[in-house]
Amino acid sequence: xxxxxTTRDFLDRAELVxxxxxxxxxxxxxxxxPLGGLTYxxxxxxxxxxxxxxxxxxxxxxxxxxxxxxxxxxxxxLLYGVPAxxxxxxxxxxxxxxxxxxYIVEHSGAGVLLVDPELEGQLGGVTAKHRMLTGEEYETxxxxxxxxxRPWAEPDEDATATINYTSGTTARPKGVQMTHRNLWVxxxxxxxxMQVSDRDVYLHTLPMFHCNGWxxxxxxAGLGVRQVCLRKVDGAEILRRVEQHGVTLMxxxxxxxxxxxxxxxxxxxxxxxxxxxxIIVAGAxxxxxxxARVEEELGWEFNQIYGLTETAPLLTVNRSRAEYDGLAPLDxxxxxxxxxxxxxxxxxxxxxxxxxxAQGNTVLAGYWxxxxxxxxxxxxxxxxxxxxxxxxxxxxxxxxxRKKDVIISGGENVSxxxxxxxxxxxxxxxxxxxxxxxxxxxxxxxxxxxxxAEGASASEADIIAHCRAKxxxxxAPKRVEFRDAIPRTATGKxxxxxxxxxxxxxAERQVN
Ligand code: AMP
Numbered sequence: 001x002x003x004x005x006t007t008r009d010f011l012d013r014a015e016l017v018x019x020x021x022x023x024x025x026x027x028x029x030x031x032x033x034p035l036g037g038l039t040y041x042x043x044x045x046x047x048x049x050x051x052x053x054x055x056x057x058x059x060x061x062x063x064x065x066x067x068x069x070x071x072x073x074x075x076x077x078l079l080y081g082v083p084a085x086x087x088x089x090x091x092x093x094x095x096x097x098x099x100x101x102x103y104i105v106e107h108s109g110a111g112v113l114l115v116d117p118e119l120e121g122q123l124g125g126v127t128a129k130h131r132m133l134t135g136e137e138y139e140t141x142x143x144x145x146x147x148x149x150r151p152w153a154e155p156d157e158d159a160t161a162t163i164n165y166t167s168g169t170t171a172r173p174k175g176v177q178m179t180h181r182n183l184w185v186x187x188x189x190x191x192x193x194m195q196v197s198d199r200d201v202y203l204h205t206l207p208m209f210h211c212n213g214w215x216x217x218x219x220x221a222g223l224g225v226r227q228v229c230l231r232k233v234d235g236a237e238i239l240r241r242v243e244q245h246g247v248t249l250m251x252x253x254x255x256x257x258x259x260x261x262x263x264x265x266x267x268x269x270x271x272x273x274x275x276x277x278x279i280i281v282a283g284a285x286x287x288x289x290x291x292a293r294v295e296e297e298l299g300w301e302f303n304q305i306y307g308l309t310e311t312a313p314l315l316t317v318n319r320s321r322a323e324y325d326g327l328a329p330l331d332x333x334x335x336x337x338x339x340x341x342x343x344x345x346x347x348x349x350x351x352x353x354x355x356x357x358a359q360g361n362t363v364l365a366g367y368w369x370x371x372x373x374x375x376x377x378x379x380x381x382x383x384x385x386x387x388x389x390x391x392x393x394x395x396x397x398x399x400x401x402r403k404k405d406v407i408i409s410g411g412e413n414v415s416x417x418x419x420x421x422x423x424x425x426x427x428x429x430x431x432x433x434x435x436x437x438x439x440x441x442x443x444x445x446x447x448x449x450x451x452x453a454e455g456a457s458a459s460e461a462d463i464i465a466h467c468r469a470k471x472x473x474x475x476a477p478k479r480v481e482f483r484d485a486i487p488r489t490a491t492g493k494x495x496x497x498x499x500x501x502x503x504x505x506x507a508e509r510q511v512n
Pocket of ligand 1: 281283307310408411412413
């Protein structure tokens with residue numbers, strides 16, 4: 001028998017098995033009326049009300065519904081309700097500027113746009129056929145409890161469930177098409193490797209828009225895990241929520257855990273969650289020192305995964321194994337600092353240039369309306385990650401380098417070319433190269449090296465302000481250095497590795 005693997009399975013099971021259990025605790029501190037604690041039965045009822053509302057608006061199967069929101073219970077129910085009814089959810093990064101969001105809404109062809117009331121100030125001008133704020137307007141204008149939703153006519157595991165826009169090597173972001181099958185396999189494999197169970201309490205320290213919160217909302221629902229929403233990453237607030245809700249599981253980039261470590265230093269009494277919490281880290285290679293501190297100062301179990309939005313994300317896992325039990329803390333941290341071994345069903349290799357290649361059921365179907373980029377990414381039957389790395393003799397992958405011109409700052413991808421375009425649009429700029437340099441807090445810091453036009457003048461602050469007005473703040477350079485010239489090859493290509501050299505001298509690897 002073959003039953004299509006669709007994302008609907010996860011909430012269906014939550015409702016059937018854990019219907020009476022509080023499944024989602026909404027963030028109390030938000031401009032929309034918070035939903036409080038919702039049982040999985042209520043979540044499922046609301047997710048059906050979303051689908052019935054979309055029926056009423058005439059939004060058909062395969063059509064796109066975009067949402068720009070901080071973490072919230074409403075965003076979670078959209079992750080369940082929209083794909084489960086055969087439509088496609090487009091979760092958008094809430095830090096993007098109006099122009100960037102407009103591009104995504106247009107490119108994805110979304111007929112519905114849902115906007116967090118907190119973002120209305122910055123996104124007021126972004127339009128779509130149907131547009132609603134995810135507060136009162138959404139409750140009364142979208143949700144329909146008076147009609148049963150029309151069932152998805154022919155559920156198909158290869159249908160697109162979500163499109164996640166991600167910055168890559170092009171100026172504009174690309175839309176990663178995740179199928180139901182991609183999300184299903186990711187959620188189940190992830191849950192298995194992390195031994196997720198109905199005793200877990202998951203705190204959303206990861207933005208839910210980012211790769212659908214790494215697909216963990218599906219894992220959590222399928223296994224009856226209580227999910228606690230957190231809107232703003234703040235070290236002390238994370239510790240408070242861990243204490244208040246008995247949190248056992250969290251995920252995030254190294255910058256999140258650095259913030260927690262800082263807050264723990266000022267925490268009164270025993271840090272909550274000792275010997276109970278496990279964290280999952282990805283986005284950048286965490287330093288061994290951070291790993292050792294997480295395990296010793298917090299008493300939390302450290303796990304690393306590696307993957308991309310394009311791979312749902314799970315590709316490799318590094319979870320402490322029985323063999324590590326006897327290791328001294330620093331040796332153990334070293335072992336855990338590798339990206340990991342392939343998750344079940346995934347194959348990893350590197351090509352002659354050192355680029356990491358992957359095969360598996362979490363790899364994207366393609367980029368939305370971009371056949372060339374899809375063909376390039378999947379050339380030769382392998383997914384080309386754009387990351388450089390190596391596999392050691394124990395079979396563990398380590399990421400040491402980046403082949404793509406992308407900077408990862410605080411866990412978010414920044415396309416160097418996109419930032420270069422914006423810096424270049426400043427009238428005083430004659431030439432620009434944007435690179436990432438190692439940074440204690442953000443991992444990598446977006447840095448612009450600028451040659452000014454003859455006779456023109458501009459300060460570092462002018463250029464930063466110019467960028468912040470046009471693109472998301474996290475993409476704008478945090479530092480600008482002025483140069484007389486930018487080294488190029490004979491064919492005129494900028495030699496970024498030369499520009500990076502002085503900043504990365506002495507670094508163990510070329511990513512941070
Ligand atoms: P994104 O698609 O925004 O989730 O970013 C994916 C990128 O993050 C990858 O291509 C890597 O460059 C980086 N990344 C993710 N996990 C790790 C990890 N464990 N170690 C090093 N880099 C990572």
